[in-house]
Amino acid sequence: MTLVPARPATRPERPSTGPLIDQFEFGLDAPICLTWELTYACNLACVHCLSSSGRRDPRELTTEECKALIDEFERMQIFYVNIGGGEPTVRPDFWELLDYAVEHHVGVKFSTNGFRITPERAEQLAATDYVDVQVSLDGATPEVNDPIRGLGTYDAAMRAMANLQAAGMTDFKLSVVCTRHNIGQLDEFKAIADRYGAQLRLTRLRPSGRGADVWQDLHPLPEQQRELYDWLVANGDRVLTGDSFFHLSAYGEALPGLNLCGAGRVVCLVDPVGDVYACPFAIHDQFLAGNVRSPGGFDEVWKHSALFEDLRSPQTGGACTQCSAFDACRGGCMAAKFFTGLPLDGPDPECVKGNSAAALAGERVLPGSSQDHSHAGPVRNQPVPLTLLTRRPDQPVARPVSACDASPVAGLSAGPSADRPG
């Protein structure tokens, strides 16, 4: 498999005028959207964690290294960073780094499960314009949320939002990963956000990290994709999406935001040990551009890494360029294709035209993960997935033939075993 979609042999020149999206394809001098996973440590164990977080990596950047990186962001005029993890507030120096970033004109939006957003911390956060908070919630009810994020996580998110609201913080974000279990709750999510004076943010479930293990069971069904698209068209101006649903633009009207894969062009990820990846959904050796600890630091990696230079030209080949919807969806999400074992210059696994169905049904080699910081043992609040299928749903259930006949082989006919996982 080639690493990046087909590009022209000679590098095309950046156009001097024209739409911004064409400019973005050629990359910018610094990222617009930089995600910084501050730690792999997490007090939870969400089933779909993009970064397979749980345990702290002993090579984590030190406080001083983090401050030096913030200095570099300031020099590059990276106006704000999205801090995540793991759970960033688990780092003992989190609040110190937050203050340091604000003092150095680097705004921070950080993602949290809310457990540590106490009334006191909420007051502190509300005191500056430079800080924004994103509280994660993946179900509008505990019954839908907790099996994904863990027991008690719904209540923790609600408490955090109540604390932020009471502290006078407005327009913080309520961030939801869309799954087949919560697509029917979009209006309820909006109502929750409105109740707390928050802004709703919906993002796409990616088959990255532990998400690869549950994607098949959790990603929205085709008819739900349409429901989501229609909802976004009707409500899009008041809802954030991180521009993550551009693959749905192939339905027709383009969704608001950047309808383009920004990986290595306007987007990148710095992980807790300083590794720089093309995007937050691509934590894999194949998308590793360099490390901030190497000579030249982050600036050098962003501007001159071979991977990023390679990503900064328009895609010219592949099956998708022949599709009538290519201008709308641009082939979809690179990370989603990679982690489902699809060719990078072909359709997105959730292509709304159905163009990936054949490839998904055929032989695929999943790349797996190149690193994993998941907790090794049980975790407090361990999520219990909604459905634990122990047989294919289309196979008959082996039932006792009568209430008295409890023999484990009763009613079973010879033939293929019916109790293999589906």
Next chain:
Amino acid sequence: MQEREAWRLSGSVALRPEPFGALAYDFHTRRLSFLKTPRLVDVVRRLGDSNDVGTALTAAEVPDAERPSYLAALTTLASGGLLEER
């Protein structure tokens, strides 16, 4: 916006040069905007030190025929709070 008015970049806004022009970020509203030509960036940077908007347009060598469209672009930036009258 009129050529005789005096404006400047808002205090909470920073510009970052890019090949196509510049990014403009307002730290108070956390809003990101784009200045889509290098000349528009030049005009915006000159606003604060020029007697009025017309002087800034002239100094940035904006062709006469394009002055109305530059005034329209500046009006848009002003309505988003990126520029402030002085």
